[in-house]
Amino acid sequence: MAKIIAITNQKGGVGKTTTSVNLSACVASEGHRVLVVDADPQGNTTSGLGVRVKNTTPTVYEVMAGEVELSKALIKTQVETLFVLPADIRLAGAEIELASVEGREHVLAEALEPARSEFDYIFIDCPPSLGLITLNALCAADGVLIPIQCEYYALEGVSALMGTIQKVQKINRRLTIEGVVLTMLDARTNLGIQVAQEVRKVFKGKVYNTVVPRNVRLGEAPSHGLPIHLYDPRSLGAQSYQSLAKEFLAR
Numbered sequence: 487m488a489k490i491i492a493i494t495n496q497k498g499g500v501g502k503t504t505t506s507v508n509l510s511a512c513v514a515s516e517g518h519r520v521l522v523v524d525a526d527p528q529g530n531t532t533s534g535l536g537v538r539v540k541n542t543t544p545t546v547y548e549v550m551a552g553e554v555e556l557s558k559a560l561i562k563t564q565v566e567t568l569f570v571l572p573a574d575i576r577l578a579g580a581e582i583e584l585a586s587v588e589g590r591e592h593v594l595a596e597a598l599e600p601a602r603s604e605f606d607y608i609f610i611d612c613p614p615s616l617g618l619i620t621l622n623a624l625c626a627a628d629g630v631l632i633p634i635q636c637e638y639y640a641l642e643g644v645s646a647l648m649g650t651i652q653k654v655q656k657i658n659r660r661l662t663i664e665g666v667v668l669t670m671l672d673a674r675t676n677l678g679i680q681v682a683q684e685v686r687k688v689f690k691g692k693v694y695n696t697v698v699p700r701n702v703r704l705g706e707a708p709s710h711g712l713p714i715h716l717y718d719p720r721s722l723g724a725q726s727y728q729s730l731a732k733e734f735l736a737r
Contacts, residue, residue, distance in 0.1 A: 492627035498614035501669030506611035511713030512731035514568035518606040524573035532572040536711025595626035629664030636671040636678040696730040
């Protein structure tokens with residue numbers, strides 16, 4: 487039975503998609519069957535895993551709309567046991583269309599139900615907002631993984647996210663905070679180290695020991711459609727996400 491993890495932070499540019507792509511790929515490379523659901527209309531997780539979506543490609547939008555079976559929309563990636571449910575700009579219309587649907591917050595959970603027996607882990611890359619798509623991801627998930635960048639204003643907006651999680655927990659009693667991952671650390675600055683200390687104070691034992699540094703190779707990998715451990719396995723970014731995957735699995 488798959489564990490479903492929503493990777494979310496309403497703040498953009500915190501390494502959410504980078505974490506979705508690379509953590510899922512590294513967990514898969516440890517021998518687990520993994521599905522990544524791209525729930526962001528920008529489709530960056532999809533392209534970051536080397537998948538090009540055409541007008542005829544079934545996406546998460548068609549699956550949520552009930553037009554396509556989930557199994558028909560899954561695409562195999564270059565990592566042996568990693569599959570992706572792709573997304574593109576079509577998903578942006580789902581926010582409006584879902585508004586009038588009864589039980590609208592459970593549409594994604596119901597769509598993913600057949601995959602629970604097929605995979606060990608399902609990661610959902612959420613959009614950088616607290617709209618209906620993110621609500622669907624939280625209602626489908628067993629845990630929430632929150633990437634927080636080691637920069638000024640890092641904790642800005644996190645209280646709103648925590649408020650949303652607490653509200654969703656009344657609907658989805660399984661939902662817990664899986665962990666917090668610190669990203670984009672520049673170890674040369676005192677600020678990054680101070681922010682990391684502050685986040686650890688706020689979230690206590692929920693923060694992973696592995697911290698993802700700022701790394702040029704991490705920025706380059708998506709343009710090649712490869713997770714970092716395939717693009718440059720010796721890079722600091724690859725080592726960090728492999729370490730994070732091991733820590734995630736150990737927990």
